[in-house]
Amino acid sequence: MALNSDDVPGTHYRMWNTWEVAANRTAADILGWTATVAAGAPGGYLRSVIINCHGYYNGTDSRSDTGGYGLKIGTGIRRGDTSKFSVLKGKVACIWITACGTARISAVDASGNGDGNLFCSEIAKNSGAYVIAATTHQVGDLYLRVNRIDDFEGLVLRYNPQGGVDWSHNYGRGLIDGIFNGWN
Numbered sequence: 001m002a003l004n005s006d007d008v009p010g011t012h013y014r015m016w017n018t019w020e021v022a023a024n025r026t027a028a029d030i031l032g033w034t035a036t037v038a039a040g041a042p043g044g045y046l047r048s049v050i051i052n053c054h055g056y057y058n059g060t061d062s063r064s065d066t067g068g069y070g071l072k073i074g075t076g077i078r079r080g081d082t083s084k085f086s087v088l089k090g091k092v093a094c095i096w097i098t099a100c101g102t103a104r105i106s107a108v109d110a111s112g113n114g115d116g117n118l119f120c121s122e123i124a125k126n127s128g129a130y131v132i133a134a135t136t137h138q139v140g141d142l143y144l145r146v147n148r149i150d151d152f153e154g155l156v157l158r159y160n161p162q163g164g165v166d167w168s169h170n171y172g173r174g175l176i177d178g179i180f181n182g183w184n
Contacts, residue, residue: 001037001046003030005053005073010140013052013149017041021053025074027081031088038091047093049129050149051077055099058106058114067101067135068116069109079112082122089128098140098149102133103157117157117165124159131159136173 002013004020012020017037021030038046056069056076070078088095101116108114116135124131136154144150151171158167 001034001041001048002050002052003034003073007072008052008054008140010142010150011144013050013144014146015048015050016147021074023074027074027077027084030074030077031084035087035091038088045091045093048096049088049092049094050096050098052149053099055101055104055116056113057101058109066106067099067104068106068119069113070119071097071099071102073099079115079119079122082119082126085123085127089126092127092129094130094132095123095127096149097131097133098138098152099133100137101135103155104135120157120159121163121165124161125163128161130161133157133159 001017002015002019004012004018006020006023019033034049038044051071051073053071053073055067056072057065057067058069070076103120104116106114106116120131120133134152134154134156138153141150153171153173155168155170157165160166
């Protein structure tokens with residue numbers, strides 16, 4: 001299943017089930033509908049859910065700002081929303097988050113947002129699914145076939161259902177992307 005934010009740049013992913021998420025949808029709406037789709041899938045289960053959106057960053061320019069502040073899909077998914085992922089427990093095997101900087105560890109704000117590592121870990125624990133997310137800026141492809149997502153850039157982490165990182169790989173950054181967007 002693909003969940004595409006209404007303002008995501010690049011390709012909107014197309015999967016067995018695809019939802020173009022409107023800006024007024026709450027985290028509870030998004031996750032509740034995902035659980036409903038999973039229940040109606042063959043076997044009552046989804047192997048993958050892809051969340052395709054911008055990541056929230058702090059700062060004012062691409063060279064000094066850093067991620068880890070949540071997901072800009074619908075009205076937003078922040079650290080305070082991670083418990084809502086529990087509706088997916090037993091219904092989803094893996095959550096792929098293609099948003100920039102999702103797993104980045106930054107300065108934590110007054111609401112507890114900024115530690116993308118804890119954000120992703122809590123999503124994994126609450127959903128009972130693996131979570132895959134990057135710590136850096138991501139570059140979207142202009143065209144992808146059905147059932148495909150773009151390559152990841154930079155450090156990518158996989159969180160197991162217990163919330164621990166059990167795999168990571170640094171895919172590096174393209175020279176032009178690093179020059180224009182910074183190395184965060």
